[in-house]
Amino acid sequence: EDKVVQSPLSLVVHEGDTVTLNCSYEVTNFRSLLWYKQEKKAPTFLFMLTSSGIEKKSGRLSSILDKKELFSILNITATQTGDSAVYLCAVAPFTGGGNKLTFGTGTQLKVEL
Amino acid sequence: GAVVSQHPSRVICKSGTSVKIECRSLDFQATTMFWYRQFPKQSLMLMATSNEGSKATYEQGVEKDKFLINHASLTLSTLTVTSAHPEDSSFYICSVAVGAGSEKLFFGSGTQLSVL
Numbered sequence: 001e002d003k004v005v006q007s008p009l010s011l012v013v014h015e016g017d018t019v020t021l022n023c024s025y026e027v028t029n030f031r032s033l034l035w036y037k038q039e040k041k042a043p044t045f046l047f048m049l050t051s052s053g054i055e056k057k058s059g060r061l062s063s064i065l066d067k068k069e070l071f072s073i074l075n076i077t078a079t080q081t082g083d084s085a086v087y088l089c090a091v092a093p094f095t096g097g098g099n100k101l102t103f104g105t106g107t108q109l110k111v112e113l
Numbered sequence: 114g115a116v117v118s119q120h121p122s123r124v125i126c127k128s129g130t131s132v133k134i135e136c137r138s139l140d141f142q143a144t145t146m147f148w149y150r151q152f153p154k155q156s157l158m159l160m161a162t163s164n165e166g167s168k169a170t171y172e173q174g175v176e177k178d179k180f181l182i183n184h185a186s187l188t189l190s191t192l193t194v195t196s197a198h199p200e201d202s203s204f205y206i207c208s209v210a211v212g213a214g215s216e217k218l219f220f221g222s223g224t225q226l227s228v229l
Contacts, residue, residue: 041223092216103156
């Protein structure tokens with residue numbers, strides 16, 4: 001059974017801090033790892049990672065995948081209150097049509113002034 | 114990406130009633146849509162894959178007679194929770210994948226179901 005574990009479960013930081021969110025996984029026939037941001041309801045897509053060691057970057061957010069050690073990190077620099085959300089990590093296998101995602105429980109990030 | 118609309122956003126119903134949730138793909142023709150459920154502080158769990166014009170594929174442990182899925186058009190999938198019970202109270206959310214077999218999902222805004 002595919003498994004995704006995220007840590008920490010929750011995190012409170014101050015504006016301007018840098019945070020690192022972790023995601024480790026076990027999946028049969030790994031295809032990709034995805035990060036989503038869930039603010040209130042709908043998760044919004046952040047990154048999709050398929051290759052080891054290649055950093056994906058979008059503004060203050062970046063993510064990297066290590067396929068050997070089976071984990072990924074999501075970094076947020078210069079955090080803002082608008083970054084407060086649950087960050088979800090998910091893995092996709094090649095089996096099951098390729099889009100049967102297994103999600104972690106998420107990291108609840110709160111950014112305070 | 115794809116714009117996905119889900120309705121209603123919140124529903125409260127009495128035990129034993131049925132509730133229908135709609136998921137619309139507004140700018141993309143989706144042959145496949147995915148229904149997830151999320152209990153508080155737990156992960157999104159895939160319930161079923163909705164296939165346009167054919168039967169839905171249910172995940173292990175999900176009762177197909179209780180969670181009826183209809184995907185009659187390329188832009189609309191519905192999930193009906195039949196004879197709802199308090200244990201069915203959860204957050205239900207649909208998603209679409211842009212491109213056959215794509216793992217990049219776009220989500221609706223979800224429906225919070227509370228069964229009294």
